[in-house]
Amino acid sequence: MNNRKAQLEAFNRLLTIMDELREQCPWDKKQTMASLRHLTIEETYELGDAILDNNLDEVKKELGDVLLHIVFYAKIGSETNDFDIADVCHAICDKLISRHPHIYGNVTVANEADVKRNWENLKLKEGKSSVLEGVPKSLPALVKANRIQDKVAGVGFDWEADNQVWDKVMAELQEFKDEVQAKNQVGMENEFGDLLFSLINYARFLKIDPENALERTNKKFINRFQFLETKAKSMNKNLRDMTLGEMDALWEEAKSHTH
Structure with missing residues (x-):
């Protein structure tokens, strides 16, 4: 499972297929970074769904979709000689090494909080004007609030x-x-x-995690409401014609049948 040679061969296979698709497939030929952007966001949310469902087979598939997008962006970058997949890999490797002086340098840390504090301080030394600079503007508000609080806590504002x-x-x-x-x-x-x-x-x-907690509640509500709809249908009843009391009775039944 951890055979590095097999892993590299598999990654090489993906790079080869990407080259072939970019050269031969009409759809792949016309894609740009801008056209892929919204698809990448969708794939990331699909990965998030699979993780929340604890469906590891689906996680594997969705990781493949996200990896394809990373390789696709790198391929487009290589066509204009701006960067390729090796540059992408080296950039993240260099960043990880510089951001982990407690592993690759002589810094000592006591716990996870120390690591996070060092991480934010290192980013400021790298030229970031604010610890909040790395929070994407387009993040959903709930996730963004959590990231903002996490980041300021990393420099002791908590x-x-x-x-x-x-x-x-x-x-x-x-x-x-x-x-x-x-x-x-x-x-x-x-x-x-x-x-x-x-x-x-x-x-x-x-x-x-507030996002995960709320999404689990969303899923629970959907399951219960759909149970209610199915039950009403089996009774030849339309929800719009039912009283609130009748719906409440079915809702209580749904709670005992769904999680």
Whole structure:
């Protein structure tokens, strides 16, 4: 399984196929980095779904799709003599070595927190103007909030204990409730954002990934609602014609049949 020669042969096979497709396939010929971009994002989300489902066979397939895209971008880069797959590999190798002085240098670390702190400080030394510079603008807001908090924590800007974060959650909840009572739409939206941000921060302290947690809840809700739909259909009933009480009864049944 860990035969390096076989691994390199497999990667070489992929590079050869990429060369052939770029030269001979009408679809592959016309692709650009811009045209591939949205497809790459989709493939990454598909990989994320497979990981959440713990479907390792699907993870393997989706990793192949993502790897194909990496090879595709490198192939396009080589055609303009900007970079090729070797340059891509060397660039990440060089970065990993420079960012891990506790492995490849004489720096000593006590724990994972030290590693993360060193990582962010090294990035600033490399010319980054802000620790938040590496957070992609197009990240979904929930993921972005988590990454922002993680990154600033890496340079020591963080709460000291989880009870302080919980107090912040409760304070934000009260501020949100105050705006709801005042029926202030702009204020409600602002405070709701603050409340979500503080909850995401609390999740981080508890080592909960908020995106994964919410997606699992989404999947659970979908499964239960689809059970409800199927059950109603088997009873020759239309959801629109059912009372809320009837739907609630089916929902409780769905909870016992789905996870």
